[in-house]
Amino acid sequence: MARRTSLVNLNQISDINMTPLMDLTFILLITFIITFPLIEQGIAINLPKGKAADMMESETRSISLNVDKQLYLDDVPVSAEELLASMTQIGINDPNTTIYVRADRELPYGEVVSIMKILHDANITKMALVTEADQ
Secondary structure, X not given: OOOOOOOOOOXXXXXXXXXXXXXXXXXXXXXXXXXXXXXXXXOOXXXXXEOOOOOOOOOEEEEEEOOOOOEEEOOEEEOHHHHHHHHHHHHHHOOOOEEEEEXXXXXXXXXXXXXXXXXXXXXXXXXXXXXXXXX
């Protein structure tokens, strides 16, 4: 007796399986969420805790002073003289630039004041001291 049905039913699948694409999207999203805070803070500084309002985003530069008293301008090591020259140039070219000052909490107060004096000498009027949020 001969068989009238075929053993293999070849139906062509015409839709795309979205599950692997959604998995990939979520993995990429989680990766960016985890790595973004690490990219933002390039120099390890133990910031003091404090309560402050969020700043509006505008043209900003960042000065960092770590516990070893090394100065950084936007994550690039600089000397005090180079910092003064850069800040003077910024004060002349773009006086509306906001300067964020990040200093380690273990530093003496005089070290932070020396940075503030450099900013004052360069006629920088917009500056902010960066702290960690209270928890």
